[in-house]
Amino acid sequence: MKQKDEANRDERYAAWVGFDWGDQEHVWALQWTDTGERELGRLEQTPEALDVWLGQLMSRLNGRRIGIAIEQKHGAVVWMLLKYECVEIYPVHPQAAGQFRQALYPSGSKSDPADGELLLELLVHHRDRLRPLEQDDEPTRRLLMLVEQRRHWVEEKKRHGNRLSARLKVYFPQVLNWFDDIGAAPVLDLLARWPKLEQLQKAQRKTLETFLRQHRRTPEEAAAWAKQVSAAVPAVQDAVLLDSYVLEVTALVALLQQLQTSIKKFDTAIAETSRRHPCWAIAQSLPGAGPVMAPRLLAAMGNGKRYQNAHEMQCATGIAPVTVASGRTRIIQFRRACPKFLRQTFHEWAQHSMKTCRWARAYYDQLRTAGKRHHAALRALAFKWQRILFRCWKDGVAYDESKYIASLKKRNSPLSAWLPE
Incomplete structure (x- = not known):
């Protein structure tokens, strides 16, 4: 083990840290590379507490670096640590940390070392198995965040769209037959203006035809739809159900409209960032790779x-x-x-x-x-x-x-x- 520790020794680093992060409080274990002395401590999950702790450490580093092992590759703590140039992050997969603990301390006793100390052991003695966190260039990181966030909001739109469909099936099923895409602008605009069949049937025929033509439908399609509206029969008559469902549908429509607006903003930001990326021409050349x-x-x-x-x-x-x-x-x-x-x-x-x-x-x-x-x-x-x-x-x-x-x-x-x- 001593020979392996000597091989793992790196003069660029003054200390190694095992960092057990938490939502409210962090626990850390530190070992100085020159003396082998260890220190243990806790700090609150605030930027101020982290800044004070690292400021105190930096005054003792003599211009050298500090390596930190943490069970996180992305997240609040990692982003806060990355703003310090002297810090090198060594992400540890939670499963790897758990198996390392199980291998060394299978009993699971309360007297076993804390997670911070286990991460420190892993970093000091098995650093050759870990890879320091390497960040992508700025355009790539920006683009990756944008496309991941866009996908999240697209999934949210789909989820709320499914909820809207479920409610309409109960009291206003005709809408699902009139339109193919429940999350499309014509459907949302219609429900925002006429959230139930009774209100829609009170609208003048000319108003209905104009509404549909404004959403790029032919006059013939608009006229046929107006006839279907006048011939439709309410699915339910329960006033309690209607009132509560109309209120929820109105809320869902507003949510979906806001999500559509937000997704368009993401699309604009993604397009602008992509065009500035040095490898954009390669990505565009790939078959089936659209906007x-x-x-x-x-x-x-x-x-x-x-x-x-x-x-x-x-x-x-x-x-x-x-x-x-x-x-x-x-x-x-x-x-x-x-x-x-x-x-x-x-x-x-x-x-x-x-x-x-x-x-x-x-x-x-x-x-x-x-x-x-x-x-x-x-x-x-x-x-x-x-x-x-x-x-x-x-x-x-x-x-x-x-x-x-x-x-x-x-x-x-x-x-x-x-x-x-």
Whole structure:
């Protein structure tokens, strides 16, 4: 162990810290690299308390750095720590920390060391197993935050849209038959103005036709819809139910309208940030990568320096399967420990790419013919795509389908036989 500690010693660092973060209070354990002396302490979860603690430490560092192991890669504490230049973050996966504790202290006794001390042990003695946090460049970080946040609000819009559909099925089901997209502007505008059938039927026929024409419907469609409105029959007559449901639908409509406005603002910010990114031309060249998917792929790939090789990218994004081996048994499983948003990005794009990419469609069909299920085939296609993406980003060149197909034929790839002439 002593030899390993000497190998792990880094003169750039004055101290190592295991940082057990919490919502209200943090517990830390520190070891000085020169003397091996340890200190323990607590501090409140406030920027002021963290600033005082690090200020006191920096006065003792003599210009050297401090390494901090923490069970967090993103979050409030990490963002606060990153503003100090002397701090190097070593993220530790919570599962790894838990298994490390279980291996050293299987009893689970109250006298066992605190999590902060366990993280310190992991950092001091097994730092070769950890990787310091490396931030992407500013355009990539900005874009990744924007596309993740946009996806969150799109999911919220979908959730509230489902709630709206559920309420309308009870007292105003005709709306669901009149319009295909319950979250579309015509539906929301209609419900904001006439939240129940009785109110809608009191409107003049000319008013109804004008309303629908304002939402890009033909005069014939508007006239036919006005007839359907006048012929509609109320689904319920219970005044108590109607009053409460109308109130909730009005609230949901207002929420959905605000979400639509916010998502458009995200779209504008994403488009502007994407255009300024140095690798935007590569992302735009990819088949099936439109105004939504291209920025997501750009955020996933960054400037091409995030991954050392294609296999690392495939594992880090959850596209590559994981092999579990025990004795003579080997099982290939779906990789669950990964950033879900990144895995979802490549998975969804693989499906989009088949619409315009000949070899992608042929490869998917080949896998399906061989017995692969839909999502397994998409992951295999995404796996293949990632090798191509890694090379494009590494070389700084746009994707060229004709070159790739020519390469397949030159290598006599089995896939070339599936390609349409």
